[in-house]
Amino acid sequence: xxxxxxxxxxxxxxxxxxxxxxxxxxxxxxxxxxxxxxxxxxxxxxxxxxxxxxxxxxxxxxxxxxxxxxxxxxxxxxxxxxxxxxxxxxxxxxxxxxxxxxxxxxxxxxxxxxxxxxxxxxxxxxxxxxxxxxxxxxxxxxxxxx
Numbered sequence: 587x588x589x590x591x592x593x594x595x596x597x598x599x600x601x602x603x604x605x606x607x608x609x610x611x612x613x614x615x616x617x618x619x620x621x622x623x624x625x626x627x628x629x630x631x632x633x634x635x636x637x638x639x640x641x642x643x644x645x646x647x648x649x650x651x652x653x654x655x656x657x658x659x660x661x662x663x664x665x666x667x668x669x670x671x672x673x674x675x676x677x678x679x680x681x682x683x684x685x686x687x688x689x690x691x692x693x694x695x696x697x698x699x700x701x702x703x704x705x706x707x708x709x710x711x712x713x714x715x716x717x718x719x720x721x722x723x724x725x726x727x728x729x730x731x732x
Contacts, residue, residue: 591666595635596622598673598718604694611688619707635672643692644683649674651723656710671714
C-alpha cells in the first residue's frame with residue numbers, strides 16, 4: 587500500500603467578525619472551505635498560504651501567525667490531510683483575477699453562519715476558526731527552513 591498524506595495550507599482571514607471562505611467543487615460536491623490548497627515543491631509553507639489565498643480568493647494575504655496543525659482523514663476519499671493553518675491580514679483585492687477552476691465564489695461569514703453550514707469541506711474549517719477565536723497563535727518562527 588502506497589500511503590502519502592496530503593500536506594495543505596489554509597488561511598484564516600477575519601474582517602469585522604466575518605471570515606473569508608471559498609465555495610468550491612470537491613469530489614463532485616459543493617463545499618465551503620478557507621482559502622487552502624497543497625504545498626507545492628520549491629516554496630515555503632508561508633509562500634504556499636499566500637499563493638493559495640490569491641489563487642482561490644483574489645486577496646493578497648500576509649500571514650502573521652500559525653493557528654495550528656490539523657490531521658484529518660476524509661471519509662469521502664480516504665485521503666489523510668495534514669493542514670497547516672495560518673492567520674493574518676488581507677491587504678489588497680484583485681476583483682478581476684480569475685480564480686482556480688474549482689472555486690465558485692468567495693464569501694465572508696460569521697462564525698455562527700459557518701457553524702450552520704451543512705457542507706463544510708471538512709471539520710477542520712470550523713475547528714480552525716474556533717481555535718483562532720480561542721486565541722491560539724504560534725509564531726511563524728516555529729517553522730524552521732534549513
